[in-house]
Amino acid sequence: MATCEVCGNEYEMSFEVHAQGEVHTFDSFECAVTRMAPICEHCQCRIMGHGVGVNGHFYCCAHCARTADPEGAREIRDAVPA
Numbered sequence: 001m002a003t004c005e006v007c008g009n010e011y012e013m014s015f016e017v018h019a020q021g022e023v024h025t026f027d028s029f030e031c032a033v034t035r036m037a038p039i040c041e042h043c044q045c046r047i048m049g050h051g052v053g054v055n056g057h058f059y060c061c062a063h064c065a066r067t068a069d070p071e072g073a074r075e076i077r078d079a080v081p082a
């Protein structure tokens with residue numbers, strides 16, 4: 001039995017996530033995402049996929065990167081056929 005570090009729930013099916021040398025304990029993926037997932041700097045959604053990094057900023061997709069930083073993101077493309 002472990003306690004979720006986000007909501008405090010004690011749950012027998014809780015699990016650990018090892019990231020950047022730290023161990024986090026969660027009772028659900030929702031709590032894990034709340035704690036771990038970066039936030040798109042343009043639309044503020046949780047980045048569940050790979051995301052797009054431009055000049056130290058992080059976005060959920062190429063559209064957000066281009067909208068927020070047209071100069072830096074000029075070369076960014078989503079991995080889909082044009």
Ligand SMILES: [Zn+2]
Nearest residue numbers: 004007027031
């Ligand atoms: Zn939780």
Ligand SMILES: [Zn+2]
Nearest residue numbers: 040043060064
């Ligand atoms: Zn976004």
